[in-house]
Amino acid sequence: xxxxxxxxxxxxxxxxxxxxxxxxxxxxxxxxxxxxxxxxxxxxxxxxxxxxxxxxxxxxxxxxxxxxxxxxxxxxxxxxxxxxxxxxxxxxxxxxxxxxxxxxxxxxxxxxxxxxxxxxxxxxxxxxxxxxxxxxxxxxxxxxxxxxxxxxxxxxxxxxxxxxxxxxxxxxxxxxxxxxxxxxxxxxxxxxxxxxxxxxxxxxxxxxxxxxxxxxxxxxxxxxxxxxxxxxxxxxxxxxxxxxxxxxxxxxxxxxxxxxxxxxxxxxxxxxxxxxxxxxxxxxxxxxxxxxxxxxxxxxxxxxxxxxxxxxxxxxxxxxxxxxxxxxxxxxxxxxxxxxxxxxxxxxxxxxxxxxxxxxxxxxxxxxxxxxxxxxxxxxxxxxxxxxxxxxx
Numbered sequence: 001x002x003x004x005x006x007x008x009x010x011x012x013x014x015x016x017x018x019x020x021x022x023x024x025x026x027x028x029x030x031x032x033x034x035x036x037x038x039x040x041x042x043x044x045x046x047x048x049x050x051x052x053x054x055x056x057x058x059x060x061x062x063x064x065x066x067x068x069x070x071x072x073x074x075x076x077x078x079x080x081x082x083x084x085x086x087x088x089x090x091x092x093x094x095x096x097x098x099x100x101x102x103x104x105x106x107x108x109x110x111x112x113x114x115x116x117x118x119x120x121x122x123x124x125x126x127x128x129x130x131x132x133x134x135x136x137x138x139x140x141x142x143x144x145x146x147x148x149x150x151x152x153x154x155x156x157x158x159x160x161x162x163x164x165x166x167x168x169x170x171x172x173x174x175x176x177x178x179x180x181x182x183x184x185x186x187x188x189x190x191x192x193x194x195x196x197x198x199x200x201x202x203x204x205x206x207x208x209x210x211x212x213x214x215x216x217x218x219x220x221x222x223x224x225x226x227x228x229x230x231x232x233x234x235x236x237x238x239x240x241x242x243x244x245x246x247x248x249x250x251x252x253x254x255x256x257x258x259x260x261x262x263x264x265x266x267x268x269x270x271x272x273x274x275x276x277x278x279x280x281x282x283x284x285x286x287x288x289x290x291x292x293x294x295x296x297x298x299x300x301x302x303x304x305x306x307x308x309x310x311x312x313x314x315x316x317x318x319x320x321x322x323x324x325x326x327x328x329x330x331x332x333x334x335x336x337x338x339x340x341x342x343x344x345x346x347x348x349x350x351x352x353x354x355x356x357x358x359x360x361x362x363x364x365x366x367x368x369x370x371x372x373x374x375x376x377x378x379x380x381x382x383x384x385x386x387x388x389x390x391x392x393x
Contacts, residue, residue, distance in 0.1 A: 004028055004094075006033050007107070017269070021269075133222055146261075165231075215306060241254050321367075327340070
């Protein structure tokens with residue numbers, strides 16, 4: 001029996017993870033489940049999977065969660081400190097699927113405690129990758145990537161010393177064939193309609209701008225220890241080839257699979273073994289052809305911004321991530337147009353130049369400074385846009 005703690009149990013990754021757990025009751029035991037605000041769903045999942053503990057990040061929801069689980073024997077707690085304690089509970093694997101900066105402290109806590117982590121939280125590596133990898137090295141914990149692209153590389157990476165290049169694939173998003181002019185009028189409803197994956201609004205917008213692939217390059221740099229020059233992106237609209245590793249002898253190994261997150265999650269849960277999944281099998285004869293093309297950094301400047309932040313190092317990726325979160329939220333609230341997302345990120349990167357973070361407090365400081373600056377640029381963009389519309393009207 002492998003003992004699991006799932007941070008972010010009510011999200012899409014948490015749901016896919018628990019689906020696999022339910023299908024393999026003889027292999028997995030749930031230690032703790034956490035959620036952000038959805039105490040009702042967390043209570044249901046904790047009872048259904050016989051968790052020992054349930055933790056809600058929103059302290060205002062503690063009373064409701066406590067009442068819902070009274071008499072079950074399940075320990076209940078709330079707040080950021082409780083998330084960290086849940087991550088430290090005795091377990092064999094922590095699935096880190098909390099979205100945003102809130103996932104950083106518990107993920108780091110698990111690694112420091114020597115517990116292996118199946119990582120789906122981008123911010124953990126983008127903002128504090130060297131802290132995470134150093135903690136894992138000190139404690140002997142293993143970082144197992146859940147993102148389909150990084151998991152693909154993990155599966156086919158034989159020896160870093162013999163790697164020439166790693167390539168992450170991108171679907172290209174819903175606007176792959178759109179001109180910049182056409183993208184000027186993109187609506188949030190259009191941006192969240194991903195052509196192949198079912199994801200949340202924020203990550204869907206990141207896919208539409210290609211920022212998601214830029215963030216994944218930064219993650220890959222931390223995970224696999226290669227230089228930025230050895231990391232690349234290739235657009236692959238079918239989303240069946242998830243990653244490729246080119247070796248010095250000319251061989252290229254690729255991992256293929258359906259666009260279903262249960263495949264990489266199953267690999268991480270069972271590693272170094274494998275378990276069966278209910279996903280649809282690939283029929284390459286029926287698919288017929290696989291297409292690849294270069295990413296267009298002029299139409300999608302967010303990717304170029306991420307690559308520049310990676311090359312610059314220090315805390316630039318943290319600034320990039322914070323500014324992007326602010327800009328995407330503003331777009332989803334219809335405060336700025338789609339193309340302004342990259343503008344806000346670029347302006348913030350030019351304005352904020354923090355030092356290399358040595359602690360989570362340093363990461364928090366850089367994150368806060370970047371968010372404050374990005375909010376100002378969102379406001380200026382919004383005011384400028386309103387003034388232009390008023391003048392034309």
